[in-house]
Amino acid sequence: MTDSGGKKQLLHLVFGGELENLDGIQFRDLKDLDIVGIFPDYATALTAWKAKAQQTVDNAHMRYFIVHMHRLLDPQDTTGSK
Template identity: 75%
Template sequence: MTAHSQESEQLLHLVFGGELERLDGATFRDIDDLDIVGIFPNFASAEKAWRRKAQQTVDNAHMRYFIVHLHRFLSPQQHD
């Protein structure tokens, strides 16, 4: 497999979270306190990390984690 074909198969995803100001919004209480879980090479691994962090914080209703499809920003014409 060439470096180019490996690169085209990467669908990078960012997992991050933090405490929200309100349950019905997506505004964080403290941007400086965001939890950057990491960048993952595919949705499956990002979802696994997201589930793990969401489960760890289940007792805090204001804590939310998100998956951002970074590959859509890097290559807007590419779809997954």
């Protein structure tokens, strides 16, 4: 998996939703999950995550996450540190 510049793609998914309670990671309604997007590297995903988290700062139950998709797609590859 490389992008057009020859650099290895380390895909990251940013998504979030409202949690049932603050002690876990159980979402209130899976139909209401906010899929922010898939990003080519951790830095870009982190920027998107911060923006969405800031927008929802008034709702304590709203949480956003970064999923390291490249680790799921190729679990044997250890080149991506983030």
